[in-house]
Amino acid sequence: MAMFFAILSACLATDFPACGPVMLAGQPFASQEQCEAEAPRIAADWLADHPALVRDGLHCAAPGDLPALPVQQVAEGIHVHLGQTVQFEDSPDGWIANLGFVIGRDSIAVIDAGASRQQAQALLAAIRRISDKPITHLIITHMHPDHALGAAVFAEAGATIVGHARLGQAMQARGPVYVDNLIRLYGPGPMIGTQVVLPDVTVAESLDLDLGGRILTLTAASPAHSDNDLTVLDRATGTLFAGDLVFRELTPIVDGSLPGWLTWMDAAQDAGPIVPGHGPVARNWPEAIGAQQDFLTALDQAVRDALDAGLPMSQAVPAIVQSLQPFAGGWNSFPDSVARDATAAFKELEWE
Template sequence: MFEAFVAICMLASGDAQGGAAPQQNCRTALLPGYASKDPSECEAAVVANPPPWLTRTNAEAPFCDLRPRPHLAFVEAGPGLFIHRGAIAEPDSENAGDVSNIAFIIGERSIAVIDSGGSRQVGEQVYLAIRAVSDRPISHLILTHMHPDHVFGAEPLREAGAEIVGQQNLPRALADRAGSYETSFGRLIGSHSFLGSRIIAPDRTVAAFESIDLGSRVLALQAWPTAHTATDLTVVDQSTGVLIAGDLLFQEHAPALDGSLKGWRAVLDDLSQISAHRVVPGHGGPILAWPQGREPLGRYLGVLEADTRAALEAGLTLSGATAVIGAGEAGHWQLFDLYNPRNATVAFTELEWE
C-alpha cells in the first residue's frame, strides 16, 4: 500500500558570529487519507485535494511511497483492543511527546482511537500502527482531556477520517491554551520533532453520557465534573470490560493535579462503581486490575489533602507548605519532584478558600 508524504520545513537560525546562513529544518510528514495500491492514484489524489494546512506551511510538493512500518508498539490487551504505553518521562526530542498511553479499538464496522499523543509525529505513528493490523475506517478519535501530551497527535487521525470527540469543556479549554501549549511543547520537544503539530478543536462534545457503536462493539463515554482537569472523559469498551480512564488514573508516573483535589477524590470514588474489571491509566500500566488499580492514586490524593489541611492549620505560607505537602509519597512515584510541588500549590490554593 502507498501513502502520501510531504517534507515540512522551517528555517533554523544560522551562526550569527560565524556568518553562517540560516538552514532549513525539515521533517517528512505522513498525510493520511490518500492510501492506495497504485502510487499514481495516491499522488493524483493528494495533488488534487491536499490538506488545507499545507497551504499555510513551508512544505515541498507531496509525494507517495510505500507505507512504512510503525515505530510505536501496541499490545493487544483483549480481542481488538490495542494499547500503547507512553514513556514515563518529560516530553523531549527523543520521545517526540510520546509520554502518554494511547488505545485503539476495532469493531466490525470501524475503529476508534482514544488519545493521540503529544505531537503530529506520534499521531502519524498511531495511524501506521492501526493500518498494520486493520484496514477498517477510523471513525472516531476520543480525547480524554485537554493536556498536550494527549491531543497534539489529533490532526493526522482526523485526516484519516476520524471524528474528534471530547468532553463539553474541551473546545474552550483548548482554545484558551493553544498558544501556550504550542510554545511550551515546541520548546520541550524541539522544532524538528514538533514540526506540523498544532491544536485542533473537537468536532463534537459529550456533556454526560454517550454510546458509540463501532459495529457489534459499543463504547460507553462519560463526562465528569472537574477532577484531574475540567475536561475529563472516560471510555468503557463493553466487549472486553475495560475502562480507559485517561489521566483520571495514574500509575508509576506522578499524578498531575490541574483541576480540583476534592473533585478528583470524589470522581475516583465514582469511577470505582463502573462495571469494568480492568483499566487503562493515562500513564503507567498499561493495563491494571479494576478497581484495585485505583489504590495508589487514591492514597496519594488522600495524603495530599491531609497534608494540605495540616499545613493550613499550622499557618504555613504557600512556599513553606509546598515543601512538606505530599513528601511522604516521594518514593512511590517517578517524576515526583517535578509534579508534586505543582499539586501542592493547587491543593493549598483550593483548600485555603473553603
C-alpha cells in the same frame, strides 16, 4: 487490502532545515503507482492550507514501511500503546501518554492522539498494520498536550473528534501555549505540522458510540484531574480507558480539583482491564487506583494540615512536599510534580 500513503517532507519556510515527515492521512491509495501519480496534487493541496511550511521531498510508502508505535492487545479488538512513564521534561520527545484504539465490526475508534503530528502518524501506521477499517472517531480524554495534539492526523483521516463539553474551550485557551512549549522543549522539526484541533462532538454527561456490534460508552467527569476528563468503556469486554483520571508509576498531576478527583475514585468502577493515562494496564479497579488514591489522600491531608497551621503558601508548599517524601520512591518524575501538586491543591483548598 493494500494501502499506501503519500509522505511529505515539510520544512518551516522561515527556519529551514527544520523539517519533518507529514503523512497525508486523508488520502490512502490502493497501489504505489496510484499514490505516486496523485501525491504531488494532494501535497500541494495540503501545503496550501499550511502556508508556514514548504515542500522538501515527497514519496509513497505502505504502513509496514513507516515508523509505527508499538501496541499490545489488552482485550479482544483493543490495542494500547504504553507511553514513557515520565514527565515532558524527562522525555526525549514527549511521547509519554498511553494511546489506544478499539476495532468494531464496521469501524475503529481511537482514544487519544499523542503529543505531536509525528506521534499520531506513528499511531495511524500501527493501526493500519492491523486493520484497514475506517477510523470514524477520535476520542480525546482531556486537553493535555500528550493526549490531544496529534488530533489533526485523525481529523484528516475522516474521524469525528469527540471530547468533554469543556474540551473546546480548554484547547482554545491553552492549546497554542502547549504547542509553543513543546517546540521549545523538543525543537521545531519534531513538531512539524502539529496544530490545535477542536472537537466536533462534545459530551456533557454520557454518549454511546456504535462501531458496529460494539458500543463504547463515553462518560464526562466533574472536575478532577482536569476540568474536562472523559472516560471510555468498551461494553463488549469491560475495558475502561480512564485517561489521566488514573496514573500508575508517573506522579499524578492535579490540574482540576483534588477533592473532585478523590470523589471520583470513591465511585468504584466495575471494569477491567483498565487503561490508565500513564503506566501499565491494570487488571481491576483496586489495582488501578490503589497507589494513586493513597498519594492523593495524603496530599489532601498535608494541604489541610498546612492550612490549619496558618502557613502562607511560600511556607506551606515546602512543608507539604516534605510530608509527602515517603511516596517519592513509588512515583517517577516526583520532585517537580509533587511541588506543582502542592501549589495547585493549596490554592484550591484555601478557598473552601
